[in-house]
Amino acid sequence: MKYLFIITMIVTIIFSACAGNDSTGVDTTPPSRPVMQKHLGEFGDSIRYHPYIAYDTTRYVLLNDNNSGIDAETDGNWINVKWNFMLDNDLRLYRIFRYADGNSPVKIDSISSNSEEYIDRFLPVPDQGVLEINWNYFIQAVDMAGNYSTSDTVHYLLLDKVILVQPLDNSILNTSRPTFQWMKVGTTVGTTTRLRLVLMNEEKQYLWHDDEYVLENNNFSINYYGPQLYPGTYYWRVDAIGRTETDGTINSGSESREFKFVIPVP
Numbered sequence: 001m002k003y004l005f006i007i008t009m010i011v012t013i014i015f016s017a018c019a020g021n022d023s024t025g026v027d028t029t030p031p032s033r034p035v036m037q038k039h040l041g042e043f044g045d046s047i048r049y050h051p052y053i054a055y056d057t058t059r060y061v062l063l064n065d066n067n068s069g070i071d072a073e074t075d076g077n078w079i080n081v082k083w084n085f086m087l088d089n090d091l092r093l094y095r096i097f098r099y100a101d102g103n104s105p106v107k108i109d110s111i112s113s114n115s116e117e118y119i120d121r122f123l124p125v126p127d128q129g130v131l132e133i134n135w136n137y138f139i140q141a142v143d144m145a146g147n148y149s150t151s152d153t154v155h156y157l158l159l160d161k162v163i164l165v166q167p168l169d170n171s172i173l174n175t176s177r178p179t180f181q182w183m184k185v186g187t188t189v190g191t192t193t194r195l196r197l198v199l200m201n202e203e204k205q206y207l208w209h210d211d212e213y214v215l216e217n218n219n220f221s222i223n224y225y226g227p228q229l230y231p232g233t234y235y236w237r238v239d240a241i242g243r244t245e246t247d248g249t250i251n252s253g254s255e256s257r258e259f260k261f262v263i264p265v266p
Contacts, residue, residue: 027145031091034141034151037069037082039251042241043198044209064206070137070154073119074237074255077130079156081137082117088143095140095148096120100133113141131158131186134250157252160186162195162238169259176229176263182238182256184218192253194241197222202233204258231265 041063061067073080081096091113098120099105111118120137122130136155142148165181167173180197192214199208208226235258242252 027090027143027147030147030149031088031141031143032086033149034086034094034139035084036138036151036154037084038154039071039156040067040069042196042239042253043068044196044206062206065204070156070251072156072158072239072253072255074258076121077158077161077254078122079120079135079137079158080117081120081139081154083139083151085116086113086141088141090143090145091141092144093142094118095142097138097140099136101136105136105138131160133157155250157242157250159192159240159242159252159254160184161254162240162256164236164238164256164259167236167259167261169257169261171259171261173261173263177224178229178261179221179223180236181219181221184214184220184240192240192242195220196239196241198237198239199224199226200235200258202235204235207234229263231263233260233262235260 040061043063043065045063065071070079070081072078093110093113094115095107096109096111096118097105098108108120109118118139120135134155134157136153138151138153140148140150163183163185165183167178167180182195182197184192184195195212195214197210197212198206201207208224210222210225212220212222237258238256240254
């Protein structure tokens with residue numbers, strides 16, 4: 001009887017310990033795989049050529065600066081990296097990785113799991129060292145237990161920014177048919193295929209664009225020939241658009257500063 005009691009106690013202790021481990025549990029399941037947003041096209045593509053651009057296998061969108069995927073930024077020689085919203089409810093953070101062709105990936109930042117985009121300002125990489133380089137990006141989604149999953153990879157190449165000449169920023173115009181002038185500068189002229197003048201309304205929604213093809217000329221002057229412009233506030237910029245491979249696999253470009261002008265009520 002004494003031995004039976006001892007054996008019973010040992011079995012009870014072992015069962016209790018195992019039951020405790022099962023109830024506590026350890027999360028070893030990684031988050032779902034993040035999906036990066038590749039460069040879908042240029043602001044204005046979906047307006048002029050066809051009504052919608054394929055966003056993924058289920059959605060089609062009118063392109064704007066917020067849904068065009070990985071793209072250049074207007075404020076500097078920066079790249080905006082985007083990914084799809086993740087449904088996982090236990091995410092802790094995202095790790096951002098970047099590398100140039102032929103180099104090893106480097107983690108450049110960790111950001112909140114509430115984010116769906118990251119603006120790479122290339123700090124501490126100086127601006128003069130970021131142009132004409134194919135930059136590749138992927139992210140890791142990390143959960144509360146430290147598990148992570150790695151996304152696919154997207155890429156983009158930056159070109160020189162166009163310099164806007166006129167109308168100057170904050171101009172007051174007495175015409176509804178302005179003349180737009182800008183200059184293409186720098187060393188990336190050879191990889192720029194088009195310069196797109198984009199006109200936007202006060203909410204920075206698309207109104208009109210004009211494509212100029214880059215030859216030997218670096219100075220451009222376009223007389224506005226779009227729809228009637230009524231009194232109000234408008235923004236304009238010029239996007240450089242390029243392809244660095246014959247098959248178009250590497251998207252490249254830049255976005256100039258945005259200038260504002262006002263057409264007053266007569």
